[in-house]
Amino acid sequence: MKINQQHFQSIWLKEDDPTCVQIIDQRHLPHQFIIEDLSSVEAVAQAIKEMHLRGAPLIGVTAAYGMYLACLEAPQGFLFDDYVEKAANHLKSTRPTAVNLAWAVDQLFETIKTTENRQEKIKLALQKAEQLKKESIERCFQIGQQGLPLIKNLSAQKNGEVINILTHCNAGWLACVDYGTATSPIYLAHDRGIKVHVWVDETRPRNQGARLTAYELGQHGIPHTVIPDNVGGHLMQHGMVDMVLVGTDRTTRKGDVANKIGTYLKALAAKDNNVPFYVALPSSTIDWSIEDGLKEIPIEKRGESEVKYIAGQHQNSIKQVLLTPSTSPAVNYAFDVTPAHLVTGLITEKGVCAASEEGLLELFGQNQQS
Numbered sequence: 600m601k602i603n604q605q606h607f608q609s610i611w612l613k614e615d616d617p618t619c620v621q622i623i624d625q626r627h628l629p630h631q632f633i634i635e636d637l638s639s640v641e642a643v644a645q646a647i648k649e650m651h652l653r654g655a656p657l658i659g660v661t662a663a664y665g666m667y668l669a670c671l672e673a674p675q676g677f678l679f680d681d682y683v684e685k686a687a688n689h690l691k692s693t694r695p696t697a698v699n700l701a702w703a704v705d706q707l708f709e710t711i712k713t714t715e716n717r718q719e720k721i722k723l724a725l726q727k728a729e730q731l732k733k734e735s736i737e738r739c740f741q742i743g744q745q746g747l748p749l750i751k752n753l754s755a756q757k758n759g760e761v762i763n764i765l766t767h768c769n770a771g772w773l774a775c776v777d778y779g780t781a782t783s784p785i786y787l788a789h790d791r792g793i794k795v796h797v798w799v800d801e802t803r804p805r806n807q808g809a810r811l812t813a814y815e816l817g818q819h820g821i822p823h824t825v826i827p828d829n830v831g832g833h834l835m836q837h838g839m840v841d842m843v844l845v846g847t848d849r850t851t852r853k854g855d856v857a858n859k860i861g862t863y864l865k866a867l868a869a870k871d872n873n874v875p876f877y878v879a880l881p882s883s884t885i886d887w888s889i890e891d892g893l894k895e896i897p898i899e900k901r902g903e904s905e906v907k908y909i910a911g912q913h914q915n916s917i918k919q920v921l922l923t924p925s926t927s928p929a930v931n932y933a934f935d936v937t938p939a940h941l942v943t944g945l946i947t948e949k950g951v952c953a954a955s956e957e958g959l960l961e962l963f964g965q966n967q968q969s
């Protein structure tokens with residue numbers, strides 16, 4: 600994706616130093632564009648936990664590179680795998696909801712166990728991380744292709760008038776490596792000349808919509824409007840939303856969907872107003888081991904300061920200001936679960952399916968892999 604006409608992905612190896620991973624530090628967007636060097640597994644763990652980067656697919660790919668850095672740090676001999684296993688557990692503990700994290704870390708660990716040779720382990724770890732990155736890009740690209748007909752059909756039904764799409768949080772290329780999940784069909788539709796406009800939920804408390812989705816869409820020239828989180832229901836009641844399109848951090852085999860806190864309320868409003876509610880996801884976000892999202896998906900709880908303080912730019916620097924009485928407690932659930940019956944369809948790299956076990960198995964078959 601482009602930033603000021605220059606092509607960027609959200610993560611890459613430093614050009615002149617293959618022991619350093621570079622990311623865009625998303626805490627400073629949209630006001631400052633800062634590239635951060637990550638040169639140790641601890642730095643990667645901190646960057647994921649403190650949300651220098653975020654979004655389920657990107658967390659997975661970054662953790663894969665973190666495992667590669669762990670291999671570079673690991674001691675010679677029989678303690679190598681122990682060191683890397685500890686690093687794997689540490690990485691997995693940073694953010695519990697997005698399943699892509701454990702999915703990627705486990706694949707890296709399995710890969711390095713296939714050889715006893717230290718140099719070979721390091722080489723395989725890097726190869727695997729690069730492979731996961733490449734696959735993530737390809738899956739997001741395919742999600743765009745698969746989701747495009749949905750927007751095209753809505754456009755045809757409206758005789759080419761603007762299609763208004765509401766999205767929540769940031770499920771764009773900044774949350775992935777490129778293209779995004781929910782944004783991928785939107786970018787494609789816009790590039791094909793279909794008129795789209797995006798309602799961007801601000802997404803309290805960290806404002807990923809207001810800061811990141813608005814920034815991405817603006818860079819791509821897509822008409823959009825930032826709205827407070829509580830406006831969506833009103834817009835839907837007045838026919839101003841043609842489709843809701845969001846991402847997900849973990850989808851169960853029965854189609855329950857965990858996504859950024861507040862997604863469930865949009866799904867309820869969509870149901871009440873007959874607005875189609877679609878969820879876009881790569882297959883790496885499906886947790887085939889669980890069925891009931893409400894009971895089985897771990898919901899991350901973050902610090903109360905993210906609710907009590909709000910950050911923004913003032914006179915060229917980012918400032919935090921206190922929003923609440925300093926003594927009032929706050930609670931910060933980072934995700935909620937939208938039950939499958941509220942989801943119109945899942946847009947995956949393999950096609951669009953019902954949010955159900957039958958729907959997912961039809962696309963991915965019994966081996967459950969793409």
Ligand code: MRU
Pocket residue numbers: 653654655656697767768769770771774775779780781807845846847848858859933
């Ligand atoms: O807490 P975040 O910013 O990591 O949450 C991200 C989301 O909820 C996204 O919607 C989700 O990861 C889908 S990303 C393509």
